[in-house]
Amino acid sequence: MQFCEYIKKHDNPFVTFEILPPLKGQSINLLFDILEQLMEFNPPFVNVTYHRSEYVYKKRENGFLEKVSVRKRPGTVGICASIMHRFNINSVPHLICGGFTKQETEDALIDLHYIGIDNILALRGDPPKNEREFIPEPDGNNYAIDLIRQIKNMNNGIYLEEDLKNPLKTNFCIGVAGYPEKHFEAPNMHYDMKFLKAKVDAGADYIVTQMFFDNKKYFDFVNNCRSMGINVPIIPGLKPVTTKKMAQTLPKVFHVEIPEEFYNEIDKCKNDSEVTEAGIEWAVKQSRELLEFGVPSLHYFTLETSKAVAEIVRKVF
Ligand code: FAD
Secondary structure, X not given: OOHHHHXXXXXXXXXXXXXXXXXXXXOOHHHHHHHHHHHHHOOOEEEEOOOOOEEEEEEOOOOOEEEEEEOOOOOHXXXXXXXXXXXXOEEEEEXXXXXXXXXXXXXXXXXXXXXXXXXXXXXXXXXXXXXXXXXXXXXXXXXXXXXXXXXXXXXXXXXXXXXXXXXXXXXXXXXXXXXXXXXXXXXXXXXXXXXXXXXXXXXXXXXXXXXXXXXXXXXXXXXXXXXXXXXXXEEEEEOOOOOHHHHHHHHXXXXXXXXXXXXXXXHHOOOHHHHHHHHHHHHHHHHHHHHHHOOOEEEEEXXXXXXXXXXXXXXXX
16 A cells, blocks of 8 residues: 555554665564564554665785675565565565666566555665765666656656557655755755755655654754645654664764753663663653654664664554
């Protein structure tokens, strides 16, 4: 089912979870165990992230370093199919521009459509590690908006190959990313919002936000969107902080702020199990306030925090 249709038909708020494929060579069973536990909360959708290849240097016998391309977390499409099959719920694959030509994107979309997937979170993707700038493939999509246009075209039966007979129309509901604290590359908030509006005007049906730890940032973002005429659902993305290390790395990796009050609480903790308690409490407070605000659903990032996420959802719903 399409995410946008589901929201229209359901008045009660619901939860969705975001998971990562396992590292290459690892079993899928650990992921299934995590999902098994999260099924307690009846998520109608589970998002599965997509990870592009990155370059690493491998030392060869002759002592030289060889630059090789590796994909550390393959399997997004297969995992989406098995989630649908195993749990009888919808999966939302993330699809990125990075590393794909438009032709490869078209083929991926055809695969997803044949599997019965109706939703895509359309993203540009980050530059590969150790590279400063995002560079698209020679015949690839440059920004998320270009990917949205390609998906929209296929929803209208327009493929790259122009002379197909009676081309099938796909039926994807398109989600996009939004940044209450601004995307890190954008010189200012207004610039970023202008392109977010362009993504919605190009056909995005809903927005999922980057994680944030200060609800005021989300409320301001929503008000900003509404005043610019962005009227699609804006789903807040939440993540609990469960270790002191996370309190340092999340701001660096995701360009988000940990409010002083929360950071001071984390700082007082004697060990990570105390941090987990504080992180759960903070996320419960955030979740309850967001529900009072009237959000249609809450989206939880589960990487390394699925137990804490389960505890939060149990307390909130
Ligand atoms: P875009 O919307 O294309 O924006 C990128 C930057 O370019 C922004 O600064 C924007 O202001 C600017 N911009 C946009 N359009 C234009 C234009 N036409 N001209 C000039 N500037 C423009 N990454 C992954 O690799 N895999 C995932 O599975 C994944 N999942 C995510 C899930 C969520 C909920 C979120 C919030 C992010 C996720 N990301 C993922 C990260 C995302 O790929 C990065 O943040 C990436 O740097 C930007 O992607 P975007 O789709 O927001 O890009």
